[in-house]
Amino acid sequence: MTTRSPYRPARRDVLTGGAALLAGVGAVPADAAAAVVRAAAPDLAALRDLTADARPIDAAERASRLERAQALMRALGIGAVLIEPGSSLIYFSGVRWGRSERLTAAILPVEGEPCVVTPFFEEPSVRQTLAVPAEVRVWQEDQDPLATVAGFLRDRGLAARPIGVEESVRYFVYAGVARNLPGARLVSANPVVRGCRMIKTAGEIALMQRATKVTLAAYRWTYARVEKGMTGQQIGALMTAATEKLGGEPEFALALIGPAAALPHGSREVIRVADGQVVLMDCGCTVQGYQSDVSRTWVHGSASSEQRRVWDQVKAAQALAFRTARVGVAAGAVDDAVRGYYEPLGYGPGYRLPGLSHRTGHGIGMDGHEPVNLVHGETTRLAPGMCFSDEPGLYLPGKFGVRLEDCFHVTADGPRWFSEPPESIERPV
Secondary structure (H helix, E strand, C coil): CCCCCCCCCCHHHHHHHCHHHHCCHHHCCHHHHHHHHHHCHHHHCCCCCCCCCCCCCCHHHHHHHHHHHHHHHHHHCCCEEEECCCHHHHHHHCCCCCCCCCCCEEEEECCCCCEEEEEHHHHHHHHCCCCCCCEEEEECCCCCHHHHHHHHHHHCCCCCCCEEECCCCCHHHHHHHHHHCCCCCEEECHHHHHHHHCCCCHHHHHHHHHHHHHHHHHHHHHHCCCCCCCEHHHHHHHHHHHHHHCCCEEEEEEEEEHHHHHCCCCCCCCCECCCCCEEEEEEEEEECCEECCEEEEEECCCCCHHHHHHHHHHHHHHHHHHHHCCCCCEHHHHHHHHHHHHHHHCCCCCCCCCECCCCCEEECCCCCCEEEEECCCCCCECCCCCEEEECCCEEECCCEEECCEEEEEEECCEEEECCCCCCECCECC
16 A cells, blocks of 8 residues: 555546546546456456555654755755645655645744644644644634744744745745735745755665556556557556556556557547557556656557667667766756757657657656656756656657656666666567
8 A cells, every 4th residue: 555645636637637538538438448457357366465565754764854954944044945735745744635725734944843734623634644743733714824824934933034935835825925924035945845855765766666666567467468459548447457456556557559659648539459559658656655657668469660660769769868867967968868869860850840749758756757857958967866767759640659768766876777678669568
């Protein structure tokens, strides 16, 4: 079991209303996918949980996170950091909560214990996941919660110091702090929050490795069961069922077939598996709140010379990006290396079609997409502990697309894969 809150929507829930709908899943009866899973039930029963011994983030690591944040605040002259529910709140406090018009938030002061502000009637529930020593201040329905936030800052003597605001905090929260603390200087908390979260510890990397292990095992199980006539929804349902049985919490299982694979997040058209058609899958799960993200592409039946050529080109670009990702290299330089390889082959220029339409990769951790990206112009330099996807896909409109995606973490001795890239188009998993 993982620790994602029932109040926090998974990426798969978002995809259901967005990219998954574009992929055509909304046009296929749900019972068709359920029937495929029912038929595979005897095979599913043989899968075993791969996460039972995964070690959650402990109290010592949570304490070190606050210490790191406070050291960064001191260096930057920031008095406190304000955070709303989401992965950053979980990261620093353990509190798993959803966002609504009723504010729940955490304040990380430059010294001393954090404070969690929440509605009076929600306090018992909030305390159930609070994993660090912290003060809890409540507000009643007829009170301004931002006045409670301001009161904590005044009581700690921090109201006159710069207040860092985490980048996903909503405007009404920002405005409410400014209203209750006239003259307060509100600044970006990115140097603090990113300064902590972008550098993963050994414990975090181990959880990401475990999530990847689950995803790879689910791929192997699913790949062997893809048949002619299946839809992307049916393939995704098999992947989701296998992921759950293996102990991961599914986040997304996107399966794109034929021309739909030329659109990185799919098409409204429902296309079924057929001989000679590309199958592109993009799947991930969480273990103890940490993500995997792996994409595989193959051809049902025999691959054409064009399909094989493009697949091999993507494999070469992925390997080039990996070799380039060294400590001290600007994140944008990894992407630039890929552009430098692709453009002489006739793709681009830059991210333009034909054949190329997105960056090389993104940061990953508690969120599937985290700062920073492997994209042209990104000047952040790679450091040990940073984690990225490596997915320089090629997409040929009206034909097919190829995406090979494996994640890696940066070490002093070079990058290390979470998952080894596939050998060939015939052996994709």
